[in-house]
Each structure stands twice: as structure tokens, then as C-alpha cells.
Amino acid sequence: xxxxASSSDLRSEIDARLQTGSPELAASRINELWRNHSNLxxxxxxxxxxxxxxxxxxxIPHRLAILRSFTVEPIVPLLRAGAFCSGxxxxxxxxxxxxxxxxxxxxxxxxxxxxPGSVILAVRTADIAPDLWTQxxxxxxxxxxxxxxxxxxxxxxxxxxxxERSSAALIVHNLEQPIRPNSGILDAQSAGGQSESIRQIxxxxxxxxxxxxxxxxxxxxxxxxxxxxxxxxxxxxxxxARLPISSENLIHVSREWLRFLLxxxxxxAKALVVDLDNTLWGGIVGEDGASGIRLGPEYPGAAFQSLxxxxxxxxxxxxxxxxxxxxxxxxAMEVLEKHPGMLLRPAHFAAMRIGWNDKGQSLREIASELxxxxxxxxxxxxxxxxxEQVRASLPEVMVIELPQDPFEYASAVRGCAFFERLxxxxxxxxxxxxxxxxxxxxxxxQQFQSKEDFYRFLNQEVEIAxxxxxTLSRISQLTQxxxxxxxxxxxxxxxxxxxxxxxxxxxxLSLRVRDRFGDQGLVGVSITHDERDTCEIDTFLLSCRVxxxxxxxxxxxxLAKAAVARGLTxxxxxxxxxxxxxxxxxxxxxxxxxxxxxNSEGSxxxxxxAQHEIPCPDWFRLIVxxxxxx
Amino acid sequence: xxxxxxxxxxIASDIFSVPLAQIHPESTPETIESWDSIQHLNLxxxxxxxxxxxxxxxxxxxxxxxxxxxxxIEGKLQGTPS
Numbered sequence: 001x002x003x004x005a006s007s008s009d010l011r012s013e014i015d016a017r018l019q020t021g022s023p024e025l026a027a028s029r030i031n032e033l034w035r036n037h038s039n040l041x042x043x044x045x046x047x048x049x050x051x052x053x054x055x056x057x058x059x060i061p062h063r064l065a066i067l068r069s070f071t072v073e074p075i076v077p078l079l080r081a082g083a084f085c086s087g088x089x090x091x092x093x094x095x096x097x098x099x100x101x102x103x104x105x106x107x108x109x110x111x112x113x114x115x116p117g118s119v120i121l122a123v124r125t126a127d128i129a130p131d132l133w134t135q136x137x138x139x140x141x142x143x144x145x146x147x148x149x150x151x152x153x154x155x156x157x158x159x160x161x162x163x164e165r166s167s168a169a170l171i172v173h174n175l176e177q178p179i180r181p182n183s184g185i186l187d188a189q190s191a192g193g194q195s196e197s198i199r200q201i202x203x204x205x206x207x208x209x210x211x212x213x214x215x216x217x218x219x220x221x222x223x224x225x226x227x228x229x230x231x232x233x234x235x236x237x238x239x240x241a242r243l244p245i246s247s248e249n250l251i252h253v254s255r256e257w258l259r260f261l262l263x264x265x266x267x268x269a270k271a272l273v274v275d276l277d278n279t280l281w282g283g284i285v286g287e288d289g290a291s292g293i294r295l296g297p298e299y300p301g302a303a304f305q306s307l308x309x310x311x312x313x314x315x316x317x318x319x320x321x322x323x324x325x326x327x328x329x330x331x332a333m334e335v336l337e338k339h340p341g342m343l344l345r346p347a348h349f350a351a352m353r354i355g356w357n358d359k360g361q362s363l364r365e366i367a368s369e370l371x372x373x374x375x376x377x378x379x380x381x382x383x384x385x386x387x388e389q390v391r392a393s394l395p396e397v398m399v400i401e402l403p404q405d406p407f408e409y410a411s412a413v414r415g416c417a418f419f420e421r422l423x424x425x426x427x428x429x430x431x432x433x434x435x436x437x438x439x440x441x442x443x444x445x446q447q448f449q450s451k452e453d454f455y456r457f458l459n460q461e462v463e464i465a466x467x468x469x470x471t472l473s474r475i476s477q478l479t480q481x482x483x484x485x486x487x488x489x490x491x492x493x494x495x496x497x498x499x500x501x502x503x504x505x506x507x508x509l510s511l512r513v514r515d516r517f518g519d520q521g522l523v524g525v526s527i528t529h530d531e532r533d534t535c536e537i538d539t540f541l542l543s544c545r546v547x548x549x550x551x552x553x554x555x556x557x558x559l560a561k562a563a564v565a566r567g568l569t570x571x572x573x574x575x576x577x578x579x580x581x582x583x584x585x586x587x588x589x590x591x592x593x594x595x596x597x598x599n600s601e602g603s604x605x606x607x608x609x610a611q612h613e614i615p616c617p618d619w620f621r622l623i624v625x626x627x628x629x630x
Numbered sequence: 631x632x633x634x635x636x637x638x639x640x641i642a643s644d645i646f647s648v649p650l651a652q653i654h655p656e657s658t659p660e661t662i663e664s665w666d667s668i669q670h671l672n673l674x675x676x677x678x679x680x681x682x683x684x685x686x687x688x689x690x691x692x693x694x695x696x697x698x699x700x701x702x703i704e705g706k707l708q709g710t711p712s
Contacts, residue, residue, distance in 0.1 A: 040672060040676040040679055041679075048644075071671070077672070240687035241687075247678040247679045
């Protein structure tokens with residue numbers, strides 16, 4: 001309840017490190033403080049210290065506007081503190097109190113002038129539908145019906161207008177239910193009750209969101225229910241300060257908002273790396289034997305099965321699983337392959353490090369094997385010492401705090417915000433299978449004398465097609481997530497992609513790769529626009545899965561050929577270096593481009609199409625679908 | 631354990647982003663520039679959260695200086711009206 005001594009020590013240490021130590025170290029101590037004390041007083045401290053550090057850290061800047069029918073100001077510092085600790089530097093604009101409709105409908109409002117990256121629309125049921133909220137019992141059936149239609153129509157108008165005027169993501173709170181319906185249990189006895197009416201509006205919201213790009217629903221009603229409807233509200237503070245949410249629940253609103261901001265800013269875990277003993281099962285297989293560990297549908301092994309169930313759900317979300325365990329490999333594999341209580345099997349894991357190495361080292365190896373950064377890894381281990389060591393050696397790894405009780409493991413992992421996703425592509429669903437094929441490829445590669453022999457053996461087929469409604473979501477996702485082979489690292493929302501595709505001269509192409517081991521899915525994107533006699537490359541990227549197989553040459557050759565066919569004479573592009581895109585840095589020079597100039601963002605390159613032809617390597621079968629974006 | 635007054639000063643220092651040495655029992659919204667109505671609400675919410683008490687609108691209204699806020703909290707923690 002009261003601030004502990006360790007917290008004030010930590011605060012002094014943070015302030016000392018701000019003066020002298022490295023900014024990363026200061027940040028990791030602030031994150032520790034926030035992890036242990038996520039409250040209003042700490043939020044102010046965290047924000048003020050990060051504001052001093054922000055120029056020395058590579059934080060992602062993001063502009064968020066909040067449109068609301070109630071006071072949200074006390075939630076903002078909590079949200080900013082949480083965002084800072086997740087690597088996001090938030091600038092927040094709170095719309096005028098209860099002016100959300102004008103802000104959306106007026107093209108010159110402060111909302112649009114703020115040019116937000118994302119917008120939250122938080123409206124209370126009591127504010128948008130006071131008739132349904134307080135006077136429900138007074139209303140005849142047709143009035144109820146009209147009220148529901150009025151509310152749905154308002155949302156439809158706001159969302160539609162917003163979409164026309166802004167390409168920002170829009171996060172819409174759905175409507176909460178009352179603590180108890182106004183007519184008590186009678187409400188549930190007939191169609192058209194109060195709860196049913198609110199559910200209907202929420203159903204309409206879902207439909208409206210589905211008809212527009214980049215609209216995401218926040219299930220506010222479920223959020224309130226999760227934390228207890230009775231204790232959620234503070235009637236007195238609502239009447240005196242228009243703050244309807246009690247002080248202890250403000251943190252839950254900020255965390256729910258952050259769940260949306262993390263995937264919107266690419267701050268996501270792509271892989272979950274787990275320990276085995278006392279994490280995936282109870283006990284130590286090396287000591288208790290495969291028959292002695294606790295794992296099964298009954299007490300106490302059910303706790304571990306529940307965790308495994310959650311991990312399977314993560315696989316469906318496109319998150320890779322990997323093992324990092326200090327264990328005897330034979331003992332561990334016996335459980336993984338044969339134990340009847342295991343829901344997870346070796347095929348679920350994209351990488352395994354079972355041995356006696358330091359876990360920091362193993363995590364680095366896993367990251368490199370999976371071709372992802374260590375900052376995309378989440379780490380799960382029951383042992384607090386291992387967690388602390390990983391935090392110390394790899395502060396960018398997302399270390400999940402586990403409670404003492406194994407029965408709470410499953411919900412701790414399910415609640416981890418770094419696993420949140422806003423959309424799912426078919427690639428996400430198949431990711432684990434795709435990585436399994438990748439392992440086979442790597443094994444085969446080692447048997448060939450030359451790279452060319454290996455490329456020929458792979459039997460690669462590259463298919464290039466213009467943007468279509470089916471590929472829009474994946475194309476946007478690739479621009480958001482691809483860090484390594486990405487020449488400009490420009491992040492685009494679905495809405496932005498959609499707008500670009502409608503402009504004259506702009507072409508958005510996707511690239512698929514198939515080979516003898518399977519379909520790699522949609523793994524490349526280019527965005528170009530024609531300016532007079534030149535084709536300008538805005539974006540050119542490949543997923544890390546297909547780096548090192550000359551796919552980029554095949555892709556570029558198709559771009560060049562198409563440009564020549566359109567009568568253009570030059571191909572222009574820029575390389576904008578980031579911390580991670582070194583794999584792409586020699587791309588232009590290797591393909592005959594001349595460096596024309598440099599600016600603060602990077603280097604500009606040019607290729608004279610009349611002088612230079614870019615042949616497609618003969619080991620590809622190239623399929624190019626012509627036509628416009630649609 | 632620091633006194634209630636010391637804890638209230640520390641919280642006020644966080645909320646108003648003012649060094650602790652500049653927060654006195656006599657400090658008021660007039661002497662602390664960042665103490666506006668929003669920060670006043672934030673201060674009240676933080677006190678509620680930290681001391682696990684409920685502050686009524688009247689009590690929030692009475693929080694005119696740091697010393698009075700500390701006595702208000704002390705009174706609530708002792709279960710007597712301040």
C-alpha cells in the first residue's frame with residue numbers, strides 16, 4: 001500500500017543514472033519501477049524521467065487523439081508511462097469535453113489539425129443513449145427500437161466521416177451494460193430488453209467497423225466486466241469531475257488502450273521462448289523422470305496443460321514458439337515426443353536450445369535462427385533468477401513476469417500485451433509450418449557445393465501481382481513489421497496503402513514465393529510511382545524468410561521490365577539506413593545503380609534503364625500478373 | 631515509515647513535477663504553477679490510490695494547501711472526520 005523503501009532507492013538510482021550512466025540502463029531501471037509500481041504517482045515520475053531521456057533513446061513517436069464523453073485526463077499519464085516503458089513516445093491530444101461529434105464532422109477541427117496516428121473514440125452508454133440508460137422502462141417498444149437505430153446511425157456517420165478525412169487507426173469503445181438492468185431479472189425474459197438493446201448496438205458497431213478499414217473495436221463492456229462492474233464506477237466523482245471510473249480502475253483503461261497501440265506501432269513479440277521444467281510441466285524431468293512430472297488434465301498437472309493450451313492459441317495468432325532449457329536433451333525430448341499429457345509437440349517449436357548454455361546466449365542463437373531481432377522475443381521462465389539474468393544481458397527481450405502459483409501461469413501469458421494482434425493474415429496462421437519448411441531448406445543447403453546449385457535445387461517460383469482486397473492487410477502488415485530487408489522502412493496502415501493505390505501513377509505490388517518445400521506466402525512488397533520518365537521506388541521490402549535467395553533480384557528485374565514497358569527511362573530509389581536494415585544496404589550498388597546524392601535520411605540511387613538491364617536469375621520461374629491496383 | 635506529510639509532499643512533487651524541496655506545508659495552487667484543476671484531480675486520485683481512501687467532492691474541494699491535505703488524510707486513516 002505504501003511506497004516501499006526499495007522504490008525510493010530505485011528512484012534515487014534512476015536520478016543518479018540520468019546524470020551519468022547510459023540512457024539504456026536508466027530506462028531499464030525506470031521500467032523496473034513501473035513494473036512494480038504501476039500507479040498514478042509513479043506515472044508522473046516515469047513520464048518526467050523519460051522526457052529527459054527521450055532524445056538519447058530510439059523511441060517510436062506516436063500521436064494519439066482521444067475523443068471522449070468523459071474526463072480522461074488522469075488516464076493519460078498512466079498510458080504515457082506504460083507506452084514509454086514499451087518503447088513508444090506518445091503525444092496525446094484530448095478532444096474537448098463531449099465535442100467528439102463536432103471534432104469528427106468538422107474538417108478543420110483540432111482533431112484533424114493534430115494529424116494523429118491513431119484515435120480513440122470513448123463514449124459512455126449513458127451519454128450517447130441517456131434514454132436507453134435511465135428511462136428505459138418509460139419507453140414503448142417502438143421508441144426503444146428508434147433509439148437503437150439512432151445510436152447505430154450516429155456511429156455509422158462518425159466512423160464513415162472519420163474514414164474519409166483521416167487515415168489514422170480508429171479505436172472505438174463499444175457500449176457498456178448497466179450494473180443491473182432497470183427492470184431487474186425481467187429484462188432477460190423477453191426480446192427487446194435493455195441489455196439486449198445495448199448488445200444490438202454493439203453488434204451494429206462490429207458490422208460498421210468491418211465495412212471500413214482500420215477501425216478496431218475495444219470491448220469496453222468486457223473490460224468493465226473483467227474488473228467488476230460494481231467497483232468500476234465512482235458516481236460521486238462523475239458528478240463532481242465527470243470522471244466515471246474509480247481511481248483504482250484507471251490503470252486498467254490505460255493498459256487496454258496500450259494493447260491497441262503496441263501492435264499499431266509494431267511493438268510486438270514475434271516469438272515466445274519458454275523454459276521446460278516447472279514451466280511447461282511441474283517438476284524436473286532430469287530428477288523426477290518422465291513419469292514423475294506433473295502434467296495432465298487433473299490437479300495439479302492441469303495448470304501446465306492450461307499454459308500449453310494458451311501457447312497453442314498464440315501459434316494460431318502467428319507467434320512462433322521456441323524452447324530454451326537447461327536440461328539433458330534426451331530427457332526433455334522424451335517428454336516432448338511421448339508424454340501423454342503434452343498438448344505441445346516438437347512440431348510446435350520453431351527452434352530449440354536444450355543444454356547447459358547461458359540462456360542469454362541461447363536466446364541470441366534462437367533469434368538468429370528464426371531471423372528475428374532479440375527485441376521481438378518474449379521469454380517465459382518460472383525461475384526469477386533466470387528472468388533477471390536475461391533482463392540484465394538482453395534488456396530488449398520482453399521478459400514475462402510469472403506469479404508463484406502455476407495455476408496463474410496461463411492467464412499471465414494470455415494477458416501479455418506484446419502478443420496482441422489487430423489483424424491476422426493467412427501467413428500468420430501458417431507461420432509455424434513455414435518455419436518448419438525453412439529448417440529443411442537450411443539442412444539441404446549445407447549439402448550443396450555452390451549457392452547456385454542450391455537455388456536450382458529449390459525450384460523457386462516467384463509470383464508478382466498488383467494490390468488486391470485480399471492482399472491489402474498482409475501488405476500493410478509487412479510494411480509495419482519488416483525491419484531487415486527494407487530499403488526505406490516506411491510504415492503504412494491499410495488505409496494509407498489503400499489511398500496510395502488510388503493515386504495516378506502509383507503501383508503497389510506483392511510478391512509470393514513457392515519452392516519444393518512449400519508456399520512461403522506473401523513475402524515481398526514494392527510501392528512505386530511514376531514521375532515523368534522515372535519510376536520512383538517508395539518502398540521495397542522482403543520478409544526475412546526469403547533473404548539470401550536472390551528473390552530481390554527477381555523482384556527488381558520485374559519492376560525494371562515493367563518500367564521499360566511503360567516507356568520510362570530511369571529507376572530511382574533511396575536507401576535509408578536504420579539500426580536493422582544492413583542486409584539491404586548494398587542492394588542498389590549490387591544491381592548497377594549509381595549513387596546520385598545524399599541527404600539527412602540516406603542515399604539516393606539512380607539506374608539508367610537504357611544502359612542497364614536487370615536479368616532475372618535463371619533459377620526462378622517468374623509469374624507476373626499485369627494490371628492496376630484494385 | 632515517513633510521516634503522512636512527507637508522503638503527501640513526495641506525491642505532490644511527482645504530480646506537479648516540482649522538486650521536493652519546493653513543496654511546503656503552505657504550498658497552494660497560487661504558489662505552484664502547475665497545480666491546475668486537472669492536476670488537482672490527479673492529486674486527489676493519487677491520494678485515494680496510495681492511501682486506499684475515498685475522497686468526497688467536498689473533501690477534494692477542501693484540499694487547499696499541502697498541510698491541510700496531510701491532515702485530511704491523517705484524519706481519514708484514523709477513521710475520524712478531519
